[in-house]
Amino acid sequence: MPLRKARGHGMQSSSKKLKGGKCSHKADAIPTDFNGLHQLEGLEEVKRQLPESTSFSNNSRVTDGTEILEQAVTRLAALKPLEYEQVREVEAQRFSVRVVALDKEVERVRRELGGKEEGPHLGREITFDEPEPWPEPVNGNGLLNEVKAVFNGYLVLPPMASSILAAWTVHTYLINAAHATPYLHISSPQPQCGKSTLLDLLEALVYRSFKFASASPSAIFRVIEEHHPTLLIDEADSFLKENEDLRGILNDGYKPNGSVLRTVSINNEHQVRAFSTWGAKAIAGIGNLPTTIADRSIEITLKRKLPTEKTKRLRLRTIGKELLPLRRRIVRWVEDNKEAIAKAEPLIPDELSNRREEVWETLFAIADCAGGDWPKVMRQIAGQQNTSSGDQPAELQLLADILSVFEDKQIDRIFSNELVDALIEMEDRPWGEWRRGKPITSNLLSKLLKPFKIKAKQVWISPKNRNGYLKTDFDDAYIRYVGFQRSRTLKAPSGKNYSHFQNSRGNEARESHKPPESALDEGSRVLEFQSPEFEGKSK
Missing domain, CATH: 3.40.50.300 (P-loop containing nucleotide triphosphate hydrolases)
Incomplete structure (x- = not known):
């Protein structure tokens, strides 16, 4: 914004008298904005010129010498970003507030103004079209x-x-x-x-x-x-x-x-x-x-x-x-x-x-x-x-795979390292490349089973006693998380034939773990459904 000549010596002066008669030479020391004027001539000169400034819009004018801070913030919020940048430090000093505090208040008022200013720096408004309903009922x-x-x-x-x-x-x-x-x-x-x-x-x-x-x-x-x-x-x-x-x-x-x-x-x-x-x-x-x-x-x-599959071209x-x-x-x-x-x-x-x-x-x-x-x-x-x-979380697939190990080996207990080896051998499972291409370990297995409250314990398999798992440790998790009906949705390893709920002791299977016949039969047939009556105008 162009500024008037300062009182006493004019804006074109390249030097300024200081105390003691010394002279501080400043080549081309011509202020181009209020910040520069403040540095060269002081706050009083800024106050004298600011009310008379005519380069800003009418909203930015100070019409009298008694403008309060709230009025000033509203005026400053109406300025364009570069215009505000020119005067923000001077205005903050004039009202004895920190510059950052003034910035925040100006930004708040700008938001309250509702985005009256348009421009690429503000993005574009989000709008949606609302199609009119079809004039006739639709089937x-x-x-x-x-x-x-x-x-x-x-x-x-x-x-x-x-x-x-x-x-x-x-x-x-x-x-x-x-x-x-x-x-x-x-x-x-x-x-x-x-x-x-x-x-x-x-x-x-x-x-x-x-x-x-x-x-x-x-x-x-x-x-x-x-x-x-x-x-x-x-x-x-x-x-x-x-x-x-x-x-x-x-x-x-x-x-x-x-x-x-x-x-x-x-x-x-x-x-x-x-x-x-x-x-x-x-x-x-x-x-x-x-x-x-x-x-x-x-x-x-x-x-x-x-290349042989043809579709229509979508034109946006x-x-x-x-x-x-x-x-x-x-x-x-x-x-x-x-x-x-x-x-x-x-x-x-x-x-x-x-x-x-x-x-x-x-x-x-x-x-x-x-x-x-x-x-x-x-x-x-x-x-x-x-x-x-693919819909099954890895933890549920792990439960099913562990069960398959017990059933395939016809055992009721297993050492941790042997269970891990059996999981890694399943070719169509992730356990062989579980973490960054490396196979699952006993520690990782323990972490995966921890949410189910299944922990490794000392297991005796003659003639050794090591960390391992009992088949019965998994009973509650099988019933609650895999479930009788959902168990058939878990994919068995390639080449394996097993029943998720067949106990390794054959006829000694406990009745509480035996699935109802309907749960086994339901997956092999398509259920017929009848549509309920609706009160809509068309169907």
Whole structure:
């Protein structure tokens, strides 16, 4: 900002008289801002010139000599960043406050102004389009089949994946009626398998889509609290595993009461506030998710497309317009049926655990309401996902593998080192390369079993007495965590034939450990389900 000549000698002077008649030469000592003027001429000259400054906007003027600090902060908050930088030190000294304190107060007022200033340094506002409902009632069976066809048209998908995607897409519009939301885990063994294309399709179809590849945990829970969007998280493998705060948001955000607590400043007082983490989320990345998040997810594993496999080309500039009519039909069907779906108590296959039951319940309700083959198909998919060995945490697989060792060797006790050797010999198991390519050890085995309260003890196997385990040490863990019905979902090692619940003593098996016949038979047949009656306008 241009400054007037200083009183007494003018701004063009290159020297200034000091006490004792000495002269301090300063070549080209011409102040270009108030900070420079303060250094050369002192605070009184700054005060004299500041009220008369006309280079700032009207909001920055001091109209009289009695401006209070609060008025000054409001005036300074209206300045552009570089303008504020020029005067911040002088203004802080004028009101006898620290510069850092003034900066904080100016920043607070700027936030209260609501972002009236626009520019690239402020990013862009987050907005969502809300499609109008279709004018006529929509058939649910036909709607899900139409959504399914969209995914099959643009992607080469594994069996049943398009059915999952269709029901999951519709569920994003029903998030306020859901009791839990299943996360969608989109994985692949290598890049270029279609994850980004699938996310682009979801972005064009789901409710309030918000796609990103990197974000701070605070940004995520704040956008959830304000907008409740459908989060589409790409490249999760690059930042999720090392981010404990983000994992915490995902762990808790699959239920409506999911939230995080943060301290915020309100009216200059620190208050603890809850921010929602609840909402639909699709997570794409290479490899596996952390166990706690995987347990809340439905997985779709993509493979790289072969040259002989043809799909439609996805054009980002037009796909939104092309799919808008379909979105409008989804909105209409949801409006007509959301109350019935919210009240529904769909039949749950017995083999699903409590967590998996929560994950699938809303999709079952949507399928039942849509009718057709969807109720049967959705439960078949749930059963297949439940029997996938990849869904089982390593600790549960370890319990099953240890049991197989006892059964294969027909023993009721084993030394720790012999159990470790037997685990390492299982070719299709991770125990041979458990940690950084090195095999599992007795100490690592002990750590994995510690949460189950299973500890090594002195075991006598004639003629030696060493650290080891009794088969009965594992009984409680087998029943509680592997379970009669879930035990059949754990994959047996290649070439091994065993029954998880056959006691090594044959007919002497205790009755309390014998599974009911229905638990053994149920896995070999497909259960038939009848759709309950819904009060929606269309099915």
